[in-house]
Every structure is written in structure tokens, then in C-alpha cells.
Amino acid sequence: MKALVLHGSPKGKASNTLQLTKAFVDGMAPDEVEILDLHKLDVHECRGCFACWGKTPGVCVIDDDMADVIRKLADADVIVWSFPLYYFSLPSRVKMVMDRLLPMSLPFMTGDAGGGHPSRYDMGGKRYVVISTCGFYTAQGNYEAVDSLFARLCGEYERIYCGQGELFRVKELSARTSQYLDAVRTAGEEFSHGGISRATRGRLDEML
Numbered sequence: 001m002k003a004l005v006l007h008g009s010p011k012g013k014a015s016n017t018l019q020l021t022k023a024f025v026d027g028m029a030p031d032e033v034e035i036l037d038l039h040k041l042d043v044h045e046c047r048g049c050f051a052c053w054g055k056t057p058g059v060c061v062i063d064d065d066m067a068d069v070i071r072k073l074a075d076a077d078v079i080v081w082s083f084p085l086y087y088f089s090l091p092s093r094v095k096m097v098m099d100r101l102l103p104m105s106l107p108f109m110t111g112d113a114g115g116g117h118p119s120r121y122d123m124g125g126k127r128y129v130v131i132s133t134c135g136f137y138t139a140q141g142n143y144e145a146v147d148s149l150f151a152r153l154c155g156e157y158e159r160i161y162c163g164q165g166e167l168f169r170v171k172e173l174s175a176r177t178s179q180y181l182d183a184v185r186t187a188g189e190e191f192s193h194g195g196i197s198r199a200t201r202g203r204l205d206e207m208l
Contacts, residue, residue, distance in 0.1 A: 001192070003030040004076035006069075008038045008083035008094035016165040017133045021082040023181040024131060024160065027188025030078065038093050041065040046099040053107035058120050066100045073104070074121045078129065081150070084165065085134035089145045098153070116152075128157035129191065133165025158191055160184060160204060180204070 003025060009015035025033055042064045051061045060066060073079060083094045090098070105117035130150055136142050139161035150157055168177050183203040187196045196204075 001028075001030040001032075001077045002075065003028065003033040003078040003080060004072050005033065005035040005080040005082055006038060006094070006097065007035050008081070008091050008097070010039050010091065010093065012037060012039065015082075015084070016168040017082050017084050017131060017162075019168055019181065020133065020160060020162060020184050021080060021131045023184040024129065024188035024191070025080070027185035027190075028078070028192040029189070030192075034072065036069065036072070038097055041069070041097075043069075043093075043097055043100060045096055046102065050102075050107075052103035057107075058103050060100065060103050062100075066097070069097065070101065070104055073101075074123070076126065078127045079154075080129040080131060082131045085132050085136075085142060085146070085161075088142060090149070098149075127191075128154040130157055130159045130161075132160070133162045133168075135166055136163050138163040158196060160187060162204070 005021055005025065007015070007018060007021065009017050012018075021035075043066055044062050044064050047062070049061065052059060055061075081094070083091050086092075089095075104120055106120050108117070110116050110118055128150070130146065132139075132143070132146065134142055140163075142163075143159075143161050146161075147159070150159075162180070167173050170177075183200060187200050187204060190196050190200055
């Protein structure tokens with residue numbers, strides 16, 4: 001199993017969300033894992049030119065790191081999106097990378113409700129995870145925009161949303177946060193064997 005983590009926090013290795021993500025991946029124990037720090041990549045804004053649908057099908061005219069990102073996405077078995085919640089949505093860097101995924105889609109629409117573009121690549125069998133922390137005292141009610149976006153992007157996906165994310169920086173609370181990370185690690189292990197159990201989900205929702 002090959003896992004790819006798209007890490008979108010501007011805090012890099014000091015990210016609270018990255019702590020959760022590493023715990024989840026450790027529990028999942030993939031054969032191979034790569035963490036892409038999106039803020040260190042050379043990625044530019046989408047121009048909206050649609051050349052990747054017409055003049056150069058499947059290939060963006062911007063010569064930067066996105067071609068490599070797309071190749072890694074197509075090659076991974078598990079794709080983990082990892083980012084903090086910014087204004088009830090994604091950090092701008094994460095959205096910029098998402099915008100540049102357009103070459104992965106074909107230019108015609110399916111007949112699904114609301115329309116949609118089929119993938120240029122064989123993405124069947126891939127599994128998706130979204131991991132995020134926020135500063136609110138609870139994650140409940142704060143991730144509607146995120147869920148709506150990833151439902152369109154991924155279809156089915158697993159999610160771990162953690163409120164009070166800044167608690168992971170407080171050394172005096174390390175025993176409490178370590179217990180949460182243990183639950184996240186268990187979630188990763190269960191995910192690798194099919195899915196996160198209701199009991200573990202309850203621990204994740206209640207501990208912080």
C-alpha cells in the first residue's frame with residue numbers, strides 16, 4: 001500500500017494537524033508513504049485557460065511541480081489531505097493545488113446530478129482521508145464547506161476533524177493530547193483493515 005499525504009499547513013513540521021496525520025499514517029503502516037509539504041512546492045495559480053482540455057490534453061501549460069503532484073496522486077493507493085481549518089474552509093495553498101488538478105479531468109460532463117467530469121486517470125480503488133484541526137472548541141458545525149468540497153472531489157472519504165487544535169502545543173496537556181493521538185493511531189490501523197470503528201470514532205469525537 002502506497003500512501004501520499006498532501007500537507008497544507010504553512011507551519012510545516014510544527015503543524016498541529018501534521019501530528020494527527022503522522023499518528024494516523026503510523027497506525028496505517030503503509031508499505032510506502034510520502035508527505036508533500038505544499039508550501040515548499042513550486043506551484044502557481046491556475047490561469048483558467050483550459051489548455052489542459054484542448055491544446056495540450058492532460059498537460060498544464062504551467063511548468064512547475066504540479067505535474068509531479070498529479071503523477072504521485074495517480075500512483076498512490078491512499079491519498080491523505082492534511083490541513084488546518086481556515087475561515088471554515090481550506091488554506092489558500094491547498095485550494096490552489098486543488099485548482100491545478102484540472103488536467104486530471106476529461107473535458108466532457110457525465111449525466112450525474114449536478115454534472116461532473118470523469119477522471120482522465122484510473123482512480124478506481126483509491127481511498128481518501130481528510131485530517132484537519134481547528135481552533136474552535138468543537139469541530140461540529142464548522143466543516144460543512146470542507147465536507148461539501150471533498151464529497152464532490154473524492155466521493156467517499158474518511159475524515160478526522162479535531163477541535164481545540166492549539167492544545168497540542170501546550171506541554172502541560174501532553175498526557176491528554178497523547179491519548180488523542182493514540183486514538184488517531186488506532187483509527188489509522190482500523191482504516192487499513194477496512195474502516196474506522198464506531199468505538200474509535202466515539203473516542204475521536206469526545207476526547208478533545
